[in-house]
Amino acid sequence: MSKVLSITATIALGLTLSACSSDGSAVVSEPTAPATTRAASSPAPVAITADAPVGTEVPLDQVDALRAAGAKVYVGTNDAGTVVAVGQPLPDAVVADIKAAAGPATAPQLRYSERRDDLTSAGLYVLVLARTGSDGTAKYIVRPASDIPGAKAYAQSIAGGSAHATKEAALAEMQPFIDATPGAVLVDLTD
Secondary structure, three states, rough: OOHHHHHHHHHHHHHHHOOOOOOOOOOOOOOOOOOOOOOOOOOOOOOOOOOOOOOOEHHHHHHHHHHHHEEEEEEEEOOEEEEOOOOOOOOOOHHHHHHHHHOOOOOOOHHHHHHHHHHHHHEEEEEEEEEEOOOOOOEEEEOOEEEEEOOOHHHHHHHHHOOEEEEHHHHHHHHHHHHHHOEEEEEEOOO
């Protein structure tokens, strides 16, 4: 037992000596406040409701819920959705996305079809007025940019949906279909 007492005394002496400063005075340690480790909190995301105004930006994780609640939400190339409404002018972000997909106004083919599924998923009936013509002459044509019931058949019934020398002629050709399709929105890619 004396060995155990000897070791205990040695430890106690060591602790006492370590609590003294080099000049022999006792070192008093100040109590420290417990460290508060708060993670930097970001504000809780604001939930967008189905009655949000057209043009409202929607976080991607809320798109499906809003669509299930009856809202029309377009999701294209940006990192968020955009609230849209059938028959109302498209928000600038959606038009810019369609124009970016279309490429240059003088492109020989209409590449806006890259957005077709996005527009259709949002429940939009979108037609585009585009300029085409690989031979250097501008031709104007109106084509559906989303899946619009009856649009393809109508375009085929009017001289195959041929290109026209003027915007006005191209629009005049499709105007009866636009008038007969509630909610159809025309996007002019020629601006």
